[in-house]
Amino acid sequence: MSHPVDLIRLDNINVEFGHSHVLQDVNLTLHKDCITTLIGPNGAGKTTLVRIVLGLIKPTSGQVWLQPNLRVGYMPQKLHIDRTFPLTVKRFLQTARVKELSKMHGALKDVSAEHLLEHSMHDLSGGETQRVMLARALLREPELLVLDEPVQGVDINGQVELYNLITSIRKQRGCGVLMISHDLHLVMSSTDHVICLNHHVCCSGRPEHVSTDPSFIDLFGKQGAESLALYSHHHNHNHDTHGDVIADHPHPNEHSATAHSECNH
Numbered sequence: 001m002s003h004p005v006d007l008i009r010l011d012n013i014n015v016e017f018g019h020s021h022v023l024q025d026v027n028l029t030l031h032k033d034c035i036t037t038l039i040g041p042n043g044a045g046k047t048t049l050v051r052i053v054l055g056l057i058k059p060t061s062g063q064v065w066l067q068p069n070l071r072v073g074y075m076p077q078k079l080h081i082d083r084t085f086p087l088t089v090k091r092f093l094q095t096a097r098v099k100e101l102s103k104m105h106g107a108l109k110d111v112s113a114e115h116l117l118e119h120s121m122h123d124l125s126g127g128e129t130q131r132v133m134l135a136r137a138l139l140r141e142p143e144l145l146v147l148d149e150p151v152q153g154v155d156i157n158g159q160v161e162l163y164n165l166i167t168s169i170r171k172q173r174g175c176g177v178l179m180i181s182h183d184l185h186l187v188m189s190s191t192d193h194v195i196c197l198n199h200h201v202c203c204s205g206r207p208e209h210v211s212t213d214p215s216f217i218d219l220f221g222k223q224g225a226e227s228l229a230l231y232s233h234h235h236n237h238n239h240d241t242h243g244d245v246i247a248d249h250p251h252p253n254e255h256s257a258t259a260h261s262e263c264n265h
């Protein structure tokens, strides 16, 4: 068993927007060759955490360590292109500041979308758009791939295909992957490590067999908790309607504020 290579380490990250304490003492380590999935309710701070990882915002307090010269590829949640603005896939890929056609072909081939090079971005299906966005992120030959809800706007079959694709890209390239997902059920087979975030790290661990911890029902509702039943965890506290930890249970800092990946090495 080889030692996992750290790509990014976040220590005691806090983010406050005005009076809103969006991230509370979050610790997170991302490894090479490991897929980490962030789940959590709307407004839990998932995108904020991703923005810290990408260096787009600075934490109010806490330390961020990145492997020197780390190459990060980012696939945003959505692409907003005005329909009146003509844009081919090729032109879109060029916005990643890569000019070589061979590299574009290579990235598109990796996502099985080589045939789309000269197509208009406006004519792509949901799944094709996501593949092209993924190809753009791959153009940087990233050591860490960050995907914000990568299957958004894709039908169910396409979602399974995309998750399979992400898994095979990780295998092929050995990069680390951090993704946000709401598709709890689907993502479970495509991830090594799950982090449940609700402003703090509620729990983290490997996706595994059935768990019926009632505290997930508080957090995700019954349906979400059933999806999460595939994920084994130790969630030893409850939340109020704002996601805050209820006082008569241990404070989050005292149990599992740390989210270290547990990958096969």
Ligand SMILES: Nc1ncnc2c1ncn2[C@@H]1O[C@H](COP(=O)(O)OP(=O)(O)OP(=O)(O)O)[C@@H](O)[C@H]1O
Pocket: 017, 020, 022, 040, 041, 042, 043, 044, 045, 046, 047, 048, 049
């Ligand atoms: N720049 C900002 N200024 C003020 N508040 C912000 C800012 N960015 C995010 N927030 C607030 O922080 C909270 C967390 O937002 P964030 O987008 O990180 O949540 P999320 O878990 O990604 O949510 P969703 O699942 O709905 O995308 C929200 O209440 C949001 O309104």
